[in-house]
Amino acid sequence: MERDAVAAGLGALPLGPDEAVLGAAGRAHPFRPSGTTAHGGSDAAAHGGDRGCSLDVIAVGVGPALAAASAASALTAAALEGAPYDLVVCAGIGGGFLPRAPVGSLVVADEVVAADLGAETAEGFVPVTELGFGTVRHEPPADLVRRVAEATGARTGAVLTVSTVTGTAARAAALQERHPTALAEAMEGFGVAEAAAAHGVPVLEIRAISNPVGPRDRAAWRIADALAALTEGFGKLTPVLEGWNRHDR
Structure with a gap:
């Protein structure tokens, strides 16, 4: 394919995840589908590859709804051009569930989970699937997750998507109880995954941990360290993406 992957970054900071990804991706490859902000990408030639692989980096915004809309716009534009994507990568920073995902570490999702899509009841939270519809x-x-983890040293586990960031120890504990394999919390992955699924394209989510999940303590945030980890991880990730073929799964 002319384009093989679209990487969706949060892009809400002066040096955001989109710039962190570009720092590793290298050469610019302009791409501006309607409704998104694009910053360029790279192709395989920049990394010694021979597949003509390219990476388009798009800042999708904050939250699952805007992320889904932006990713869907990019996927639809590429499909209409006759050059659909083979993979969507949702990349950014997030909170980590201690002690398994410490600040500065990298997490690759083996599950992308909508953690607060459902209903609150007298008995507790009920996911939308138990209400009889939707998916969470x-x-x-799995093979791509394994290869990425081996190449980058990332931890593997569930990454939770929330619309409201966790700010208390009680909610952090409740999320861990409901999702015992969860390593990280962020706000865009499930939206991006829904858009990818609608187009029949596989998705990958990668998060660099900038803070612990729990009480909000801005003094403990290490955003610069997380962005550096994301850049380093993408530098090791790109050859994996270039060598992976979704049709060999």
Whole structure:
């Protein structure tokens, strides 16, 4: 394919995840589908590859709804051009569930989970699937998750998507109880995964941990360290993406 992957970054900071990804991706490859902000990408030639692989980096915004809309716009534009994507990568920073995902570490999702999509009842939270409709999880390709983890040293586990960031120890504990394999919390992955699923394209989510999940303590945030980890991780990730073929799964 002319384009093989679209990487969706949060892009809400002066040096955001989109710039962190570009720092590793290298050469610019302009791409501006309607409704998104694009910053360029790279192709395989920049990394010694021979597949003509390219990476388009798009800042999708904050939250699952805007992320889904932006990713869907990019996927639709590429499909209409006759050059659909083979993979969507949702990349950014997030909170980590201690002690398994410490600040500065990298996490690759083996499940992308909508953690607060459902209903609150007298008995507790009920996911939308137990109400009889919808979905609350997407599974990235297991072989790709394994290869990415091996190449980058990332931890593997569920990454939770929330619309409201956790700010208390009680909610952090409740999320861990409901999702015992969860390593990280962020706000865009499930929206991006829904858009990818609608187009029949596999998804990968990668998060660099900038803060612990729990009480909000801005003094403990290490955003610069997380962005550096994301850049380093993408530098090791790109050859994996270039060598992976979704049709070999």
